[in-house]
Amino acid sequence: MAISTIGASALDSGVAQLGKNLIQNGAMTLAQRGTSANIGASPVFTLDRWRWAQSSGTNGTMEQWSTAPTGFGSSLRINPSNAQTPGAAEYNIVGQRIEAQNLQHLLYGTASAKDLTLQFWVRSPKTGTHTFAAYQNDKAGGRLYVGTYTVAIADTWELITHTIPGDASGQIDNDTGNGFDIVWNVGSGSNYETGTVNAWQTSASFLYSTSGAANCLDDAAKDFAIAGVQLEVGSVATDFEHEDYGTTLAKCQRYFERISGRDNYQLAAVGYALSATQGEFVPPWLVEKRSPPTISYSGNIYVRGDSGGTTYTATNVVAAFSTRDHASLTVVVASGLTIGRCYLLETGNTTSDYFQADAEL
Numbered sequence: 149m150a151i152s153t154i155g156a157s158a159l160d161s162g163v164a165q166l167g168k169n170l171i172q173n174g175a176m177t178l179a180q181r182g183t184s185a186n187i188g189a190s191p192v193f194t195l196d197r198w199r200w201a202q203s204s205g206t207n208g209t210m211e212q213w214s215t216a217p218t219g220f221g222s223s224l225r226i227n228p229s230n231a232q233t234p235g236a237a238e239y240n241i242v243g244q245r246i247e248a249q250n251l252q253h254l255l256y257g258t259a260s261a262k263d264l265t266l267q268f269w270v271r272s273p274k275t276g277t278h279t280f281a282a283y284q285n286d287k288a289g290g291r292l293y294v295g296t297y298t299v300a301i302a303d304t305w306e307l308i309t310h311t312i313p314g315d316a317s318g319q320i321d322n323d324t325g326n327g328f329d330i331v332w333n334v335g336s337g338s339n340y341e342t343g344t345v346n347a348w349q350t351s352a353s354f355l356y357s358t359s360g361a362a363n364c365l366d367d368a369a370k371d372f373a374i375a376g377v378q379l380e381v382g383s384v385a386t387d388f389e390h391e392d393y394g395t396t397l398a399k400c401q402r403y404f405e406r407i408s409g410r411d412n413y414q415l416a417a418v419g420y421a422l423s424a425t426q427g428e429f430v431p432p433w434l435v436e437k438r439s440p441p442t443i444s445y446s447g448n449i450y451v452r453g454d455s456g457g458t459t460y461t462a463t464n465v466v467a468a469f470s471t472r473d474h475a476s477l478t479v480v481v482a483s484g485l486t487i488g489r490c491y492l493l494e495t496g497n498t499t500s501d502y503f504q505a506d507a508e509l
Contacts, residue, residue: 223375245509248327261314273370274362292351408502421485441505448496
């Protein structure tokens, strides 16, 4: 259930966390929203920062998969529920959007624009030509790169490396918006094909494929999976940058944070009663968000206080405002609150009971 937002603070620049790998959660370790989601809509997030997008017609799941190449604990799997052949105007992609201020050191738009090297493990149901694509939204007219790679053996993990040349004609603004999309084509129609591959080009449309590229969705018994994704500055692939879980979590919580009852009843905020039926609560975010997030909730939410820790079930939650640091929530219950008294706001004790703040690109 979405919470309506009455107001929001002005966006400012913020400070982002950088590392060698420009891809976040490239080891596929973190899944705050859950380990599986249906892909019958667009966009869909499951593993943190990883975004599925499609035009229409595709059914199945995107999920965190325990089958992974040596040295990794998880992969991201696209599992179609039935054989599907995209029409000319259909596309199916999975990838990430990278915050623009994290990419200023690429020097795009100058003669010193830096090369990038992409490496990833892939497990495809098809051999032959496959594609990934990158797109810059800030450049007038758009800048597109469609890269090709070859899968030699079906249903087997293979390590792919590909150097993307620096784009002297590109543009990435210094802000908290979308600076760079990078996506893997899982199956797209002819309207999304380009004849120019492995080179930057001007394109008003984000194209994902080229003629003859594999459709990885035409067998419901087969899966497409990627793991160990790294995008780094330079023309040489280096060892994958494994980072601790806490670092990955903090990076990803800049874009999405969920407070849920995965272990027990979880405290979300402290507040006070405005009336017998309403309380005001101010949950602080663990990490400053990219932008004022959209707040939503699901399942059982409780107001707790008074003698003996009485609980009152929330019947509605409305965000009075949302900022990059916190939100102000008006929580409605049937009755029983004492005006001016302090109360706690908490979730139920299952993963289906949660608050979340979404500032995804």
